Amino acid sequence: MSAGETILVALIAIIAAPLVGGLLSGIDRKLSARMQSRWGPPLLQPFYDVAKLFQKETIVVRRSQNFYVYFFFAFMVFTTGLFFTGSDLLLTIFALTLAGIFLVLAAYKASSPYSFLGAERELLLMMAYEPMVLLTAVGMYLVTRSFIVVDVARSSVLLIQTLPGIFVGFVFILLFKLRKSPFDLSVSHHAHQEIVRGLTTEFTGPTLALIEIAHWYETAVVLGIVALFFAAVPWLAAVATAAVFFFLILVDNVFARVKWQLALGSAWIVALALGVGNILVVYFIR
Amino acid sequence: MNLQKWTSDTNSGILHLRSPPLSTLLFLIGFPLVVAVILISARGMAARSVVVVFAAIVIAAAALSLVLPRAAFMEASIALPMESIEKGVFVLELALAAFIFYLGIRHTRHFVSLLALLQAGLAVTTQVLYGRTVTVATPLAADKFSLIMAVIVGVVGSLIAVYSVGYMKAYHEHHREFPDRRPLFFFLQFIFLAAMFGIFFSNSLSLLLFFWEVTTLCSFLLIGYNGSTESRAKAYLALTYNLLGGLSFAGAILYLSATTGVVEMDRLVSMQRDLALIPAALLAFAGMTKSAQLPFSSWLLGAMVAPTPVSALLHSSTMVKAGVYLVLRLAPLLRGTLAGTMVALIGGITFLVASLIAISQSDAKRVLAWSTIANLGLIVLCGGIGTYEALWAGILLIIFHAVTKALLFLCVGTYEQKTNTRDIESMTGLIVTMPKLSIMIQVGIAGMFLAPFGMLVSKWAVLRAIVDSNPLLVVFVVFGSSATLFFWVKWMGKLIQVTEVRPADEKGIATRQWIALSTLAALTIALVGFYPVISSQLIEPYVRSLYGMVTTISQGNLIIMSIMLGLVALFPVTFFIYRRKVRVVDAYLGGGNVDSSTRFQGAAGEVKTMEMRNYYLEKIFGERRLLVIGSIACVAVIFVMFGVAL
Numbered sequence: 001m002s003a004g005e006t007i008l009v010a011l012i013a014i015i016a017a018p019l020v021g022g023l024l025s026g027i028d029r030k031l032s033a034r035m036q037s038r039w040g041p042p043l044l045q046p047f048y049d050v051a052k053l054f055q056k057e058t059i060v061v062r063r064s065q066n067f068y069v070y071f072f073f074a075f076m077v078f079t080t081g082l083f084f085t086g087s088d089l090l091l092t093i094f095a096l097t098l099a100g101i102f103l104v105l106a107a108y109k110a111s112s113p114y115s116f117l118g119a120e121r122e123l124l125l126m127m128a129y130e131p132m133v134l135l136t137a138v139g140m141y142l143v144t145r146s147f148i149v150v151d152v153a154r155s156s157v158l159l160i161q162t163l164p165g166i167f168v169g170f171v172f173i174l175l176f177k178l179r180k181s182p183f184d185l186s187v188s189h190h191a192h193q194e195i196v197r198g199l200t201t202e203f204t205g206p207t208l209a210l211i212e213i214a215h216w217y218e219t220a221v222v223l224g225i226v227a228l229f230f231a232a233v234p235w236l237a238a239v240a241t242a243a244v245f246f247f248l249i250l251v252d253n254v255f256a257r258v259k260w261q262l263a264l265g266s267a268w269i270v271a272l273a274l275g276v277g278n279i280l281v282v283y284f285i286r
Numbered sequence: 287m288n289l290q291k292w293t294s295d296t297n298s299g300i301l302h303l304r305s306p307p308l309s310t311l312l313f314l315i316g317f318p319l320v321v322a323v324i325l326i327s328a329r330g331m332a333a334r335s336v337v338v339v340f341a342a343i344v345i346a347a348a349a350l351s352l353v354l355p356r357a358a359f360m361e362a363s364i365a366l367p368m369e370s371i372e373k374g375v376f377v378l379e380l381a382l383a384a385f386i387f388y389l390g391i392r393h394t395r396h397f398v399s400l401l402a403l404l405q406a407g408l409a410v411t412t413q414v415l416y417g418r419t420v421t422v423a424t425p426l427a428a429d430k431f432s433l434i435m436a437v438i439v440g441v442v443g444s445l446i447a448v449y450s451v452g453y454m455k456a457y458h459e460h461h462r463e464f465p466d467r468r469p470l471f472f473f474l475q476f477i478f479l480a481a482m483f484g485i486f487f488s489n490s491l492s493l494l495l496f497f498w499e500v501t502t503l504c505s506f507l508l509i510g511y512n513g514s515t516e517s518r519a520k521a522y523l524a525l526t527y528n529l530l531g532g533l534s535f536a537g538a539i540l541y542l543s544a545t546t547g548v549v550e551m552d553r554l555v556s557m558q559r560d561l562a563l564i565p566a567a568l569l570a571f572a573g574m575t576k577s578a579q580l581p582f583s584s585w586l587l588g589a590m591v592a593p594t595p596v597s598a599l600l601h602s603s604t605m606v607k608a609g610v611y612l613v614l615r616l617a618p619l620l621r622g623t624l625a626g627t628m629v630a631l632i633g634g635i636t637f638l639v640a641s642l643i644a645i646s647q648s649d650a651k652r653v654l655a656w657s658t659i660a661n662l663g664l665i666v667l668c669g670g671i672g673t674y675e676a677l678w679a680g681i682l683l684i685i686f687h688a689v690t691k692a693l694l695f696l697c698v699g700t701y702e703q704k705t706n707t708r709d710i711e712s713m714t715g716l717i718v719t720m721p722k723l724s725i726m727i728q729v730g731i732a733g734m735f736l737a738p739f740g741m742l743v744s745k746w747a748v749l750r751a752i753v754d755s756n757p758l759l760v761v762f763v764v765f766g767s768s769a770t771l772f773f774w775v776k777w778m779g780k781l782i783q784v785t786e787v788r789p790a791d792e793k794g795i796a797t798r799q800w801i802a803l804s805t806l807a808a809l810t811i812a813l814v815g816f817y818p819v820i821s822s823q824l825i826e827p828y829v830r831s832l833y834g835m836v837t838t839i840s841q842g843n844l845i846i847m848s849i850m851l852g853l854v855a856l857f858p859v860t861f862f863i864y865r866r867k868v869r870v871v872d873a874y875l876g877g878g879n880v881d882s883s884t885r886f887q888g889a890a891g892e893v894k895t896m897e898m899r900n901y902y903l904e905k906i907f908g909e910r911r912l913l914v915i916g917s918i919a920c921v922a923v924i925f926v927m928f929g930v931a932l
Binding site: 059064082087111202272 | 736742765772846870
């Protein structure tokens with residue numbers, strides 16, 4: 001791609017990703033409602049919510065707390081651009097982590113006990129899922145011999161065939177990444193959160209709207225990584241990604257929240273058994 | 287990362303030799319010695335301060351002069367009247383051993399005496415049996431790797447010396463119970479610097495061992511500086527472990543003399559690998575003791591009893607870097623061997639275990655110590671893998687770590703000097719009470735693990751190097767990195783969290799200390815921009831000269847990282863829109879706030895104060911348990927390493 005094309009693709013991704021992510025969020029709410037025998041809000045409700053949030057007053061505990069959220073948002077947009085222009089997968093992951101750290105710092109900065117607990121738990125969850133995310137990149141590299149998203153996407157090998165363990169492990173930690181129950185310890189979209197709204201307790205109005213939009217971006221990026229496993233067969237990629245998304249919603253509605261010990265332990269065991277196990281198999285068979 | 291590879295046939299023509307002047311190398315070893323002698327006789331604070339600052343500037347300038355103006359020069363070796371040098375060094379070595387022997391007898395540390403005796407025995411045996419037949423053509427030499435190390439020590443070590451002047455004054459005002467032996471302190475500090483330069487410029491292994499042992503002795507004396515029972519015990523711990531390494535080193539020299547007659551670094555690394563594997567394992571072992579790899583980590587933690595500049599000196603730029611320097615030197619010999627894999631495994635285990643233990647630490651200095659051990663483990667891992675990619679990553683790690691860790695140590699020392707504590711929990715609201723210091727600590731922390739700063743770039747390179755050689759080692763890196771993220775961010779969170787507004791107070795910190803701190807902070811940031819130049823001018827030529835191939839970060843990724851750095855650099859801009867129109871309220875405390883964000887009404891109507899403490903997860907990541915597991919694993923791997931080398 002030339003520099004101009006790259007910028008164009010990045011712009012399209014940056015505009016389209018939140019639209020897709022917001023729509024997915026609407027589908028999520030609709031499906032969740034149906035699973036709970038409710039009718040549920042309109043499909044576009046997430047957009048209405050965000051639009052309304054932008055009209056609200058900004059209330060803070062610490063004057064600088066919102067700045068961290070702006071940087072969280074900026075880096076999430078940046079990560080989206082990186083991923084969909086097909087840059088380096090590891091670099092994309094690092095940028096995603098950096099974004100996540102800004103959100104945690106925002107919660108620390110707010111200096112309220114609930115947001116503080118949310119921040120601590122979010123950090124713990126990051127520590128839990130990070131190994132599996134990195135192992136996913138390593139696994140893709142071992143099969144395609146490239147860390148570049150474009151190369152992975154254009155590879156003629158159907159990655160799921162050689163990386164089934166890594167795929168399952170990655171879907172597992174998506175529950176963490178997208179803050180789905182049973183791993184929504186730090187902040188939850190369900191009403192039954194024992195630490196109020198955790199991470200986002202002290203964020204209001206436009207700032208909260210930005211956190212929500214950033215979450216849409218994040219959804220688009222991680223589902224993009226899911227699609228990479230099936231990239232060799234595009235229609236399969238679409239079907240599989242949709243199926244994974246449905247699966248995440250199902251799990252979200254079926255399981256109750258677990259304690260952090262179980263969250264950390266299960267994520268690391270999954271990463272070791274499925275992630276590392278799969279990598280060893282690929283390495284020694286090749 | 288997208289790595290570019292070059293083979294030697296396209297680029298072999300660039301080796302036009304232009305040696306660094308012998309005089310500069312000798313000057314860098316000799317000048318600190320002279321300064322040391324002046325300092326031990328200088329009694330006044332003013333005189334000492336002038337001498338230290340002047341010497342620091344001269345040393346840093348001399349070290350920089352080696353690399354700055356002549357980007358083109360390559361390896362150079364210098365012929366010296368080696369016979370007299372060898373003899374002199376031999377005598378000095380025996381004198382060192384005798385001194386350590388005497389110390390051990392005097393303080394009834396018989397094991398130390400025994401180690402000194404054994405090492406002297408090995409040295410004498412080598413000299414008597416092979417002294418005449420085994421010759422050294424180039425005792426001193428400097429290639430680009432040596433120069434990189436020299437610049438690190440010259441710049442970072444000098445800054446630490448400058449910092450020490452102010453710090454030690456305050457130290458003795460706070461600790462009246464300790465005798466004021468500052469002349470000795472500064473004497474040792476500069477001897478240390480001289481010995482470090484000696485290590486990097488030595489090509490003769492026996493010369494290298496001599497300087498190696500000088501740093502061991504200096505660290506022993508510096509750790510035991512304040513003369514308390516505790517510090518003496520820790521000093522002996524450090525001495526014992528380092529002497530074990532020295533013994534192994536002396537054994538390597540004896541073995542080499544007996545079998546091949548090659549006792550020079552440059553000839554050793556170009557030897558046939560099966561011949562050199564045993565000495566390589568012995569030398570790697572020496573490197574691992576010096577770099578405090580498991581199971582030898584406890585001496586580095588014990589070294590925390592010393593005044594902070596000593597910790598900084600030992601941890602960041604000098605002492606421990608000598609160990610990993612040696613291991614990285616051996617990279618070509620270790621590459622692809624089972625013994626090398628074992629070295630890498632020890633590094634990997636150390637990285638993982640030390641990172642996990644750091645989670646459970648609330649003492650800032652101990653967090654830094656464990657993080658140092660972890661990062662040294664990562665460098666040892668690079669040396670053990672030994673491919674050109676790994677070597678490149680390892681050297682990069684050394685550079686970034688030296689600067690960033692020195693900054694963090696000196697910051698924590700400053701904090702302790704001001705508050706008499708170094709508990710991370712007490713740092714709540716530091717951004718308000720000590721804004722400048724807090725920002726510098728944050729720069730240091732960001733430098734240690736965040737994209738796009740240096741350490742992350744290096745870790746990225748390490749990851750890339752591992753997947754190409756031994757994906758099993760990936761486990762250690764990915765889990766260790768995740769732990770790293772956890773303990774750094776929660777510390778950073780503490781710094782920015784503000785529960786009550788207190789006035790700022792940063793008085794009483796000497797200007798020289800601020801100069802050292804801000805220079806290091808500026809370097810931490812500047813290195814992100816400069817490292818491609820350092821890589822292309824110094825690291826890549828060195829790696830290419832050994833492997834004929836080299837690796838670097840692609841242009842595209844460099845641009846991406848520059849954008850990231852630019853974005854992060856925008857953060858301070860937010861200070862200017864600080865007083866924007868927002869409504870400020872108290873934090874949510876379940877609706878029971880009592881006039882503040884910190885006090886609330888409890889269930890029985892009583893007023894309580896809320897507290898926020900970080901997670902340390904001691905039950906899972908407790909030091910004692912993990913240390914035992916890690917040490918046992920590493921001891922086993924060390925045995926396997928020697929077993930497969932034989």
